[in-house]
Amino acid sequence: MSESEELRVLFVQYDRVHFLLNRTQCASSLFASEVQEVGSRHRYLHELLRVGGRRLLFFDLQLFLRETFRARGSAGAQLAVIGELSGFERRTRELFRSSVFPRLGRLELDTERIAFRIPSNTVMKSLKPDELEPHNLSIRRPLAARGVLAVHPTEESMGFLLDLDLLVGSRLLFAGAGRKEESE
């Protein structure tokens, strides 16, 4: 990608912080109207989303962002963004194929797509790559490894470019039900 090329992102706004999801990882988005609660030991994975007669794993990205980044003040979380596993890294696809889906076989899940709950005030925006900054060198590695790829400083808030593939691939979204990823 050249510096002049535009990056299409989903822009998720909270009070003093915002998050960017690369459009290339988001096959579609829709209102999360048909949601089914399932018993789960995972804090951010306890729902299924019904889309076109199929049932998708529905990760609560909204809760994850609130707890992990101490984000506050978003609208309700009635939107879902759909990611296609075929577009994710092989390691992530393997995690779902060999570990996640077999354990949940009784639920007859869509094994091609997963969904993420996001706030309703999410909008689509275009950015120039030079609006983003890499993380500072001394702290770059642990952030990038967990899917927090870059920073988007604006006058009003600080933004983080997130990688959905790495967020699930690093198992952050499979945290246990009894604990938060980050304590307040």
Next chain:
Amino acid sequence: MDNASLLRTLTERAARNRVKDESGDRSLAKYVVFMIGERSYALPADRVREISFDNELYYVPFLPSYVRGYANRHGQPFTVLDLRMLFEKSALDSSTLLILNIDNDQLALLITDVDEIVKLPAGAVHPLASEEESARYFAHSITVEEREVFVIDVGTLLQRLERDVERI
């Protein structure tokens, strides 16, 4: 402190600094002395890029507790280190930053306030004899108005950060 007292303090300090400046001693070393809570620390002046007040701090996860997050300085993210958290396990409540001047990274220290900028002769710089754990973060100490002030070793601080981040 009322404004009259403040003005007097500033005037007296300026007079002191003028005397130091006029001494013409090329061997003087310049330090920025600052407060973190009740404690005074110093940095060589060439390690300090600027002092910045009223900064918003943005929390960043997955990092050691003494990394308080990012500050946004003119569109550039600066990693903010809280030395009180590192030394005493107690978070500093402040929005004042001392922006460091270092190669290849953008770091700032969370401080309470800047005390003064001093020029000192070589005789006012002392090696450290302390055996304390935190002493390894100090290069040496200086004497400022009969107080001993520890000079932070930014290199050691960076090594500690790199080591802690590597373990995450």
